[in-house]
Amino acid sequence: xxxxxxxxxxxxxxxxxxxxxxxxxxxxxxxxxxxxxxxxxxxxxxxxxxxxxxxxxxxxxxxxxxxxxxxxxxxxxxxxxxxxxxxxxxxxxxxxxxxxxxxxxxxxxxxxxxxxxxxxxxxxxxxxxxxxxxxxxxxxxxxxxxxxxxxxxxxxxxxxxxxxxxxxxxxxxxxxxxxxxxxxxxxxxxxxxxxxxxxxxxxxxxxxxxxxxxxxxxxxxxxxxxxxxxxxxxxxxxxxxxxxxxxxxxxxxxxxxxxxxxxxxxxxxxxxxxxxxxxxxxxxxxxxxxxxxxxxxxxxxxxxxxxxxxxxxxxxxxxxxxxxxxxxxxxxxxxxxxxxxxxxxxxxxxxxxxxxxxxxxxxxxxxxxxxxxxxxxxxxxxxxxxxxxxxxxxxxxxxxxxxxxxxxxxxxxxxxxxxx
RNA sequence: GGAGAGUUGUCUGAGUGGUCUAUAGAGGCGGUCUUGAAAACCGUUGGGUUAACAGCCCCGGGGGUUCGAAUCCCUCACUCUCCGCCA
Numbered sequence: 001x002x003x004x005x006x007x008x009x010x011x012x013x014x015x016x017x018x019x020x021x022x023x024x025x026x027x028x029x030x031x032x033x034x035x036x037x038x039x040x041x042x043x044x045x046x047x048x049x050x051x052x053x054x055x056x057x058x059x060x061x062x063x064x065x066x067x068x069x070x071x072x073x074x075x076x077x078x079x080x081x082x083x084x085x086x087x088x089x090x091x092x093x094x095x096x097x098x099x100x101x102x103x104x105x106x107x108x109x110x111x112x113x114x115x116x117x118x119x120x121x122x123x124x125x126x127x128x129x130x131x132x133x134x135x136x137x138x139x140x141x142x143x144x145x146x147x148x149x150x151x152x153x154x155x156x157x158x159x160x161x162x163x164x165x166x167x168x169x170x171x172x173x174x175x176x177x178x179x180x181x182x183x184x185x186x187x188x189x190x191x192x193x194x195x196x197x198x199x200x201x202x203x204x205x206x207x208x209x210x211x212x213x214x215x216x217x218x219x220x221x222x223x224x225x226x227x228x229x230x231x232x233x234x235x236x237x238x239x240x241x242x243x244x245x246x247x248x249x250x251x252x253x254x255x256x257x258x259x260x261x262x263x264x265x266x267x268x269x270x271x272x273x274x275x276x277x278x279x280x281x282x283x284x285x286x287x288x289x290x291x292x293x294x295x296x297x298x299x300x301x302x303x304x305x306x307x308x309x310x311x312x313x314x315x316x317x318x319x320x321x322x323x324x325x326x327x328x329x330x331x332x333x334x335x336x337x338x339x340x341x342x343x344x345x346x347x348x349x350x351x352x353x354x355x356x357x358x359x360x361x362x363x364x365x366x367x368x369x370x371x372x373x374x375x376x377x378x379x380x381x382x383x384x385x386x387x388x389x390x391x392x393x394x395x396x397x398x399x400x401x402x403x404x405x406x407x408x409x410x411x412x413x414x415x416x417x418x419x420x
Numbered sequence: 421g422g423a424g425a426g427u428u429g430u431c432u433g434a435g436u437g438g439u440c441u442a443u444a445g446a447g448g449c450g451g452u453c454u455u456g457a458a459a460a461c462c463g464u465u466g467g468g469u470u471a472a473c474a475g476c477c478c479c480g481g482g483g484g485u486u487c488g489a490a491u492c493c494c495u496c497a498c499u500c501u502c503c504g505c506c507a
Contacts, residue, residue, distance in 0.1 A: 043469085047476045054441080054476090057488040061438040077487045202497095245467090377467080 001363045002105050007036060014105065020115050020325035021106050032101045039094035042087050049084050053077055104214065106330035107360040110297070113334055116324030122337075123324065128308065129317035131341050132400055139406075140344035141398040142275035145171060147406055151276070163265060163273075163280045170408070175283065175394050177417035179258050182285040182310055186387060190306045192256040192287060197236040199259055200227045205239040208365030210331045217266045229262035233286035234384045238361060241290060245377045246369040252291040252299060256387065258283060275395060277349065282391035289383045290367065293359065296381035297334070300356040304336045307352040307387040313413045316396055317341040319348060333358045336385075340392070344399035351392045354385030 006014060011029060018024045056077045063069070114123050145151025150171035156164035167175060186192040206212040206228050211219060220229040230236055237255050246253070261284050272278035287306060291299045304320065311318045323335040332355035339348035359379035362368070368377035401409040410418055 040470090043476085047469090050477090051475055053487075057486095058439070058441080060487055064438080074487055081487080 001102055001360060002107060003359070003363070004036070004102065006108075007032060007102070007105070013108075017106065017108060020109065021328070021330070022117060022326045023106055023330070027101060027105050032098065032105070035094050035098040035101065039091060039098055042091045042094065046084055046087050046091065049080050049087070053080050053084070056080075104330075107333050107358060109325055109328065110334040110356070112322070113328060114322065114324045117326045118324075119327050121324035122327055123322045125320045125322050125336070127317070127319040128312060129315065131317050132343060134343065134402075134404075136404045138343040138399060138402055140275060140342075141395040143344070144398050144402055144406065144408065148408070160280070163278065165276065165279060171394065173418055174397065174410075174414070175390050177414045178390050178393050178397075179283060179285060180417050181313075181414055182387060182390075182393075183256060183258060185310060185313065186256045186285070186287060186306060190254070190309070192254040192306075195237060195240070195255045195257040197233075197240070197257060199230050199236070199262075201230055201235055201239065202227055205235055205242065208239045208242045209235050209361055210364065211235065218264050220262045220264060230259060231263045232261050232284060232386075233257040233259035234288060237286060237288035238367075238382055238384065239365060241367045242365040244367060246290065246367070246380065248292070248369055248371055251369060251380065252289050252295070254287070254289050256285060256287050258285045258390075276391045277345075277395065279391065282389065284389045284391075285387050287354075287385050287387040290369075290380045291383065292369070293378070293381050296356050296358060296383060299381075300334060300336070300354060300383055303383055303385050304338070304354040307338055307354055307385050310388050310393075311338065311340060311351070314393070314397065314411050316400055318351070329355070331355075331357055331360050333360070338388075340396045342396060342399050344402070349392060349396070351396065352386040352388045355383060357382045357384075 002014075007029075011033065014029060018027060018029070056073050060073050060077075063073070114121060116122070142151060142153070146153070148170070150167065150169050152166040152168055155166045159166070183194055187194050200222070203212055203226060206219070211228075211231065219231050222228065236259065237257055240255070241253070260281055262281055265278055265280060268278055276282070287303055289299050289303060308318070308320065318338055318340045321337045321339055323337060328335050335353060335355040337350050338352040338354070340351045342349045358381050361382045362379040367380050367382065369380050370377050397411060398408055401411060403409060
């Protein structure tokens, strides 16, 4: 959620924002403003009425105690109650309309974000390493994996359906190694604390990070228990401090967690249908930071560098892309995608997405901190990024480390994790 | 899954429908006193809404009864104890 004050005081900048994000049609700003005004007007009236009613009730109590007649006061209070009821039903509807629209207003955007329509307008910020050269035509990971018998898509389908897979032998082992390696790197060298928490969370958590209520179709929900499978450990990690007031001294808080991630991929029919790129269940190491507002853009650079370090140590060529206004997700103020080179697919593939949410998530999830004793709590800034998606990392290693005889070499940094 | 007991402000803990609309103690912060400290004494001590004071809201969440609810009713969640089941 953006600061509701912006809606009242700086409508024009929101109008520009919506235009840049191609979301002009998503939010009706005039209606939003109207709902807000009416709703606040009603609330003020109700408060006045309640003040009067509280006073009368007190009076009645006194009269009763003294054994005196209170019928006149009772009559007056009846009128007040009726009026309040009417206003209250109005406020309920107004609040609902306002909240729905307020939730769909995207986050403000950083000045450094290029204005653009879609991924074509994204800006490549830097590249690292080089595309590897092969003396043969490199195969896509799903061909290598199937031929080696370590990726089994047919049995994945049998067990659960399309977009599921089974790892066998080296693939299973390699992914486990990748995850351990990444967690060790982030905790030993980048200052993150390793966390492990629920993969299944309640609706408050899904709402806190912005998955609900807008994108319900994209996630697996267990109706019977009112719980959902997390699409990313961002949900678990960011909601750790939901409804809490943190100490300034404890910031920044940097946490990392590996989890399975569950996505319905509802709108992805026909896209990336082969291989490990787009699947319903995959593993990922997530990085989340809670920081003071002043430092959040510096922290975004650091977080992105932390994710890049994984690829550097694996010696995988990648580029960092700054997403343009139209391609940045609604809750993010600035996003870098890290795209790894896939020789078999002959294209770059997103393997991490690092975002600064400013106070957008913190406001929803009520994550605050106290700057100094006696001061009112202020919202923290939250950031997150993949560090990295494990299944895609496995795919990238398979394609980049393939040999002419159809095998895969093990990257040096993973060797100590694979003591077969 | 069954039975019972709970959930109150930083903590402990009162409060079973009003007339001081949250006792009291501890802790924290400030002060007096002191060479300094302790003790003692005095004061202060949450979140939200609002331009702001006032007002209004918050006694696990939601709903209800009532002129009036921490207090009564319904419902859900969580915690504890016992039983059952179980990796």
